[in-house]
Amino acid sequence: MLDAALLDAMDRLCPFVRPTPTAPMGGLTVLFCGDFVQLAPVAGLGMFNGSVAFRAVVWKAFLGRRAVVLATAHRHHGDPSYLGLLKRLSRAELTKAAVLSLKSRAVAGVSPNDAVSLYATVDEARRHNQHRPGTPGTLLVTYVAKNRCERLTSEAARWVLYSLTPAPDSLVLCMNAVVLVVSNVYCNRKRVCSGCRGTVVAVQLAGGAQSEAEKLPIVEFKLQSGSLRLVVVSRTDFMAATVTGAAACRSSSHLSSYNPVRRQLPLVLCWVWQHGHTEAIWT
DSSP, X not given: OOBHHHHHHHHHHGGGTSSOTTSGGGGXXXXXXXXXXXXXXXXXXXXXXXXXXXXXXHHXXXXXXXXXXXXXXXXXXXXXXXXXXXXXXXXXXXXXXXXXXHHTTOOTTOOTTTOOEEESSHHHHHHHHHTOOOSTTOOOEEEEOEEEOTTSOHHHHHHHHHHHOOOOSEEEEOTTOEEEEOOSTTHHHXXXXXXXXXXEEEEEEESSSTTTOEEEEEEEEEXXXXXXXXXXXXXXXXXXXXXXXXXXXXXXXXXXXXXXXXXXXXXXXXXXXXXXXXXXXOO
8 A cells, every 4th residue: 555656665765864865765674465356545635646666766677677477376286276366356357156155155144243354445444334223213423522631722632543543433323333442441341352343232331420320332242252242332542643742742740731532432433344444344
């Protein structure tokens, strides 16, 4: 996903800080790894137009004829039929036989809550999740994030928190909503870690006085051991580190005065997963 413009910009910058200004990337030894048939670079952000890295001016000078192509797929080398199907799928060149082969693996009678859809981007997955229903007619509960902006404006804090934390600005839950945990806050006590997928089975009123009480979801998780675990999920803090202000660079004791904090349920909707994302899906 490295944009060609960014790679060329790095090449122009490196000679100022490296001892070999006439060499590509200032003489740095750089290791490239990736797969050009997966996600393309993001376009439309300033100078970035979505051009792939191998179209950069420095690419040819940097790699020349020294590129090493790894052609053996060790994971699937024992099943050439499946490996061929995967290669054709990655190039969007599926044959009719390949399509029939994939359809033959479909499992009938799977509950929508048990089936996971895959999307290439977070935005596509988010749109899909927001339109998936729970149990018709059941109570909908909306959880609006409580942001602490610190020294940022409310809009700037909201943007930073949206960009740097998985906590949603607003989360709507109902019975049978499928959710994903995006924090390890329940890992030690409940063995429910970030990335665990569960289902909302009930809502419980919790908190202090009646005016301060909040309806919290009770989520059922299936652990790796096969056992089921019920967790009353409450709000937790998500901090987004910023680089605003010189004081934040000088001392960690000043960080809290610059970092916005979002207090929200550590959950996102998860009927859909964003393929390749470490958190599985933000929604």
